[in-house]
Amino acid sequence: MTEQIFRETTAEPRTQSLPLAHVSLELGHLYMEDFEDGPDRLREHFARVKPWADAAHQAAAVMSGGRRARVSTCFLIDDYFTQFSSPRELVPLLLGEAKAAGLEIDYLARESACAQADGVALAAAVESRLVESPTEGSDGTRPGVREVGWLSNGQRSPASDAGEAMGRVVPWTPPSEAGARRHSIFVDVELWNEDPRRTWSCPFLAAVWQLARLGLLRHRGNPVLEPRSLRPDQTLPETWSALPPLLRLNDSAAPFAAYRTTSVLPSRFLPIEHAVRVVLSQVEADATALRQVAERATAEGIQVPADIPDRAAYVFYPGP
Amino acid sequence: MAPADSGLQPVLCGEVRTSVLRTSEALTARTAVQLLNLRPDEHVLLSERPNLRVVSPQLLTGVDCRLPAAGGSRPRAVGTVAARAVLTEGRVLQTSAFARLVPSEGSHRRAWGHYLLRPGVVEPLARHQARDVVDGFLAAAPLPGGVLNPGAVAERLLDHVLRHRLLDQRAPFKSGRTRLRWAALPAAEGAGASIERFTVAADGLRTVALRTPVADPAAVAALCEDLALHDWLLTTLLALVERSRLGSGDGEAVLAALRPLVDHLLHLWMPGARVPDGLSGVWETLEKQPGFSRQWQTLVQRIRDQVAVQTAPLSRRVLASS
Amino acid sequence: MLVFAASDKGGTGRSVTSSNVAYRRALAGDDVCYLDFDFGSPTAAAVFDVPGASRGVAAGGLHSHLQGRHTEPHRIDVWAESEHDELRYRPTGSGRLVLLPGDRDGGEFAIGKNTVRRCVNLFLHLESEFDVVVVDLSAGRSYAVDMVLEATAQPELQAVLSRWLVFHRWTHQHVIAAHGLVFGERGIVAGGVERGHDKGALRDSIRFVRAAVPDPESSLWSHVPLAQSEWMRTCDRDLTQLAAELDLGYARLLGKIPLEPVLQWREQLITDEDVLASKVAGMATRQALEELAAALVDDEAWERQ
Numbered sequence: 001m002t003e004q005i006f007r008e009t010t011a012e013p014r015t016q017s018l019p020l021a022h023v024s025l026e027l028g029h030l031y032m033e034d035f036e037d038g039p040d041r042l043r044e045h046f047a048r049v050k051p052w053a054d055a056a057h058q059a060a061a062v063m064s065g066g067r068r069a070r071v072s073t074c075f076l077i078d079d080y081f082t083q084f085s086s087p088r089e090l091v092p093l094l095l096g097e098a099k100a101a102g103l104e105i106d107y108l109a110r111e112s113a114c115a116q117a118d119g120v121a122l123a124a125a126v127e128s129r130l131v132e133s134p135t136e137g138s139d140g141t142r143p144g145v146r147e148v149g150w151l152s153n154g155q156r157s158p159a160s161d162a163g164e165a166m167g168r169v170v171p172w173t174p175p176s177e178a179g180a181r182r183h184s185i186f187v188d189v190e191l192w193n194e195d196p197r198r199t200w201s202c203p204f205l206a207a208v209w210q211l212a213r214l215g216l217l218r219h220r221g222n223p224v225l226e227p228r229s230l231r232p233d234q235t236l237p238e239t240w241s242a243l244p245p246l247l248r249l250n251d252s253a254a255p256f257a258a259y260r261t262t263s264v265l266p267s268r269f270l271p272i273e274h275a276v277r278v279v280l281s282q283v284e285a286d287a288t289a290l291r292q293v294a295e296r297a298t299a300e301g302i303q304v305p306a307d308i309p310d311r312a313a314y315v316f317y318p319g320p
Numbered sequence: 321m322a323p324a325d326s327g328l329q330p331v332l333c334g335e336v337r338t339s340v341l342r343t344s345e346a347l348t349a350r351t352a353v354q355l356l357n358l359r360p361d362e363h364v365l366l367s368e369r370p371n372l373r374v375v376s377p378q379l380l381t382g383v384d385c386r387l388p389a390a391g392g393s394r395p396r397a398v399g400t401v402a403a404r405a406v407l408t409e410g411r412v413l414q415t416s417a418f419a420r421l422v423p424s425e426g427s428h429r430r431a432w433g434h435y436l437l438r439p440g441v442v443e444p445l446a447r448h449q450a451r452d453v454v455d456g457f458l459a460a461a462p463l464p465g466g467v468l469n470p471g472a473v474a475e476r477l478l479d480h481v482l483r484h485r486l487l488d489q490r491a492p493f494k495s496g497r498t499r500l501r502w503a504a505l506p507a508a509e510g511a512g513a514s515i516e517r518f519t520v521a522a523d524g525l526r527t528v529a530l531r532t533p534v535a536d537p538a539a540v541a542a543l544c545e546d547l548a549l550h551d552w553l554l555t556t557l558l559a560l561v562e563r564s565r566l567g568s569g570d571g572e573a574v575l576a577a578l579r580p581l582v583d584h585l586l587h588l589w590m591p592g593a594r595v596p597d598g599l600s601g602v603w604e605t606l607e608k609q610p611g612f613s614r615q616w617q618t619l620v621q622r623i624r625d626q627v628a629v630q631t632a633p634l635s636r637r638v639l640a641s642s
Numbered sequence: 643m644l645v646f647a648a649s650d651k652g653g654t655g656r657s658v659t660s661s662n663v664a665y666r667r668a669l670a671g672d673d674v675c676y677l678d679f680d681f682g683s684p685t686a687a688a689v690f691d692v693p694g695a696s697r698g699v700a701a702g703g704l705h706s707h708l709q710g711r712h713t714e715p716h717r718i719d720v721w722a723e724s725e726h727d728e729l730r731y732r733p734t735g736s737g738r739l740v741l742l743p744g745d746r747d748g749g750e751f752a753i754g755k756n757t758v759r760r761c762v763n764l765f766l767h768l769e770s771e772f773d774v775v776v777v778d779l780s781a782g783r784s785y786a787v788d789m790v791l792e793a794t795a796q797p798e799l800q801a802v803l804s805r806w807l808v809f810h811r812w813t814h815q816h817v818i819a820a821h822g823l824v825f826g827e828r829g830i831v832a833g834g835v836e837r838g839h840d841k842g843a844l845r846d847s848i849r850f851v852r853a854a855v856p857d858p859e860s861s862l863w864s865h866v867p868l869a870q871s872e873w874m875r876t877c878d879r880d881l882t883q884l885a886a887e888l889d890l891g892y893a894r895l896l897g898k899i900p901l902e903p904v905l906q907w908r909e910q911l912i913t914d915e916d917v918l919a920s921k922v923a924g925m926a927t928r929q930a931l932e933e934l935a936a937a938l939v940d941d942e943a944w945e946r947q
Contacts, residue, residue, distance in 0.1 A: 125361035131400060133432040134382035139465065140401055141472040141713045148756065179431060219361045284380055284436050286361070307433035342770050472713035479763040489766060489801040494673060496771045523717065565735065
């Protein structure tokens with residue numbers, strides 16, 4: 001059609017393809033309260049992660065069909081909701097404890113990078129790609145998800161809507177999960193609040209994090225959240241904002257993004273990751289990025305699930 | 321001869337809303353791109369020839385509802401409606417929502433991920449007559465609740481864009497919105513695009529029935545956006561000329577009323593400039609009957625004559641007093 | 643221009659007078675839109691004599707639109723749909739007259755962020771299409787008043803001219819109540835300031851309209867005993883003084899509507915036919931409505947402090 005008469009706003013309209021590992025293995029997710037419990041907490045965490053990390057490597061070897069499995073490891077530090085310690089103090093401690101447990105962290109990410117990285121507003125971009133799964137009767141006249149800041153996995157109870165004075169009494173009906181099997185597990189996820197500045201919710205940023213690890217984020221065709229290493233003469237900075245959003249700690253690491261992800265987390269993360277699945281199941285990912293992943297997978301003889309949430313696997317170890 | 325009417329024919333349908341941009345000055349290409357940056361990670365399309373036209377990335381809205389039907393039963397359908405915003409010459413804003421109806425393989429709704437991979441496709445879960453759906457969709461009355469309503473999607477997008485803080489909310493003249501609801505069935509083998517009907521209903525509603533050899537809904541939507549733009553221009557110019565009481569009111573008032581038209585509207589007429597290959601036959605038909613351009617040129621000539629007549633004594637006075 | 647018609651209490655003739663003002667503006671050539679925001683009692687359509695809508699419309703009224711149940715509110719073209727003999731034909735040179743009714747049996751509803759957003763969209767949309775948008779609000783302190791104060795405080799509506807007409811009857815109680823509605827602790831000005839309005843600008847955009855005002859000098863009262871007419875004059879003087887003390891005086895007065903049986907009982911538009919041919923309505927009433935409609939768009943009347 002009219003494509004030839006359109007000029008793109010940048011000279012590089014092509015969507016860039018990303019190198020991919022087989023599996024992106026997340027070794028943990030650090031919040032201030034974990035840090036405040038001292039180095040013992042980190043030591044215990046990595047000790048618990050280790051056997052599952054080994055299992056993830058074995059699973060990746062099965063997936064790669066006997067060839068050398070490419071597994072990259074990553075770790076996420078919160079600097080979005082609270083800022084604590086400093087990269088100079090924390091990063092060596094973190095790497096030391098991981099190493100003591102026999103683990104190597106290839107990539108270190110800051111949680112705020114999921115909101116904004118290198119001047120690109122990732123969370124806002126992902127939000128603009130949410131396409132709410134419609135409940136039966138949705139004919140296009142109802143407002144979309146972006147107008148309310150919540151996303152659910154089904155139909156809310158109508159009782160939650162404020163009624164009119166002296167209006168007809170609407171009988172209560174329960175909320176329901178879309179595609180539920182007999183009974184519903186209804187989840188309503190807060191994506192952000194404004195007080196007055198917009199703050200993205202933890203599950204929403206975690207969903208952005210999953211999309212980044214699955215190689216499905218682009219900014220006008222260009223990769224985002226590209227890993228950077230410190231130069232040999234560079235030391236770790238004093239402030240989190242001075243640290244690259246995604247820091248490469250191991251020069252021989254497999255690519256950051258992967259066909260599948262595995263996250264090993266304490267069980268308190270289960271509700272968050274359930275919410276992540278609710279978000280991921282309603283994201284219209286960049287079509288070209290999806291196609292590129294599929295083409296690479298085919299070329300490598302690897303199966304990748306069509307649905308994005310099905311590309312993420314989890315291990316929840318007991319404990320807080 | 322049109323192909324036999326079977327339930328398997330893909331139907332394209334959509335609606336275009338057209339409004340003046342509520343801003344005192346037309347936007348430049350740069351600000352227009354900012355305005356239509358609806359998906360920050362995607363490109364806004366910009367074209368400056370033959371006129372400035374900026375197109376937003378496409379957004380999706382999920383639907384699970386009934387398809388309209390003139391006579392038969394209304395089948396349930398699930399999928400996504402695509403929508404985009406288009407700004408012409410930084411002055412006229414259009415939002416366009418459209419879908420391609422593609423029969424589903426099963427009769428049950430599938431996991432949502434299935435539909436997310438088919439942007440702009442709505443899948444009927446039961447057999448239906450394509451013609452019946454088109455007729456139901458184009459019936460002039462407001463679409464009943466629970467029936468696929470791309471117009472509502474377009475309207476919400478229009479409200480959303482019009483509230484952007486780049487806009488000072490000062491339109492140069494008062495004007496209404498128009499709605500153009502369209503549906504397209506495949507053209508006969510080897511035939512070009514044709515228009516089966518174009519109706520002007522009350523309250524700003526127009527309906528268009530098409531036959532097209534093109535199955536790309538975005539291309540057919542582009543044609544309909546072009547039709548809607550010119551229909552809106554004509555509608556708005558007619559209304560404003562009537563309000564100016566051209567030929568009856570006092571000269572300076574008429575001039576003041578006509579001035580914004582000269583400044584903001586008259587240069588926008590360019591029918592068919594953006595129409596994709598294979599669809600241009602539609603404009604040729606419309607130019608013959610009812611003759612859009614003919615009416616436009618007549619109006620423009622009247623306005624130009626008035627402006628000339630009204631300004632002549634003014635300039636004489638100015639000359640005399642200097 | 644957005645015009646908000648408010649009143650302290652019921653029975654001030656707010657709806658019928660503001661409808662008449664809308665009608666007069668349309669006759670003067672403006673494109674006019676009338677919104678029924680009297681959510682507890684959506685009956686504005688009755689004033690315009692639109693069949694089937696006198697208690698609101700069955701689907702797509704303002705109640706369901708503002709609550710997000712319907713994208714486009716139902717519109718009634720008064721010239722085309724009214725059953726009133728005088729309204730059925732649009733007079734030459736007149737503007738459009740469009741009514742946005744409420745939902746039949748609609749009631750007051752709570753206001754949330756999304757309701758306000760829809761309200762802003764609606765005002766912006768109508769303001770770009772019509773010269774005058776009259777918003778008839780529920781009496782007293784209501785959700786409707788809260789919502790429009792909140793909506794007009796939004797940045798998008800800063801460029802749009804808003805004017806308030808506060809209707810009250812010419813009685814001691816009504817004068818005090820009107821003062822409370824506007825200047826009271828929980829009044830329009832205080833509520834507006836709380837929502838981000840500039841106090842001075844908001845005050846200056848409010849004018850009072852005295853309704854059902856008996857004129858002691860009128861020929862109607864020429865046969866009453868002297869003592870009674872003296873008493874009437876005294877009352878009128880006292881009220882005038884009270885109004886002045888409460889800042890409801892001349893400077894903030896936009897119009898006076900005489901006591902008029904047609905307005906009180908029939909609650910309909912007063913057409914020239916009513917005044918000139920059938921003579922059921924008084925010339926003075928027609929004159930007052932015409933003056934009010936003119937004053938509404940007369941910037942000088944709004945510059946008085």
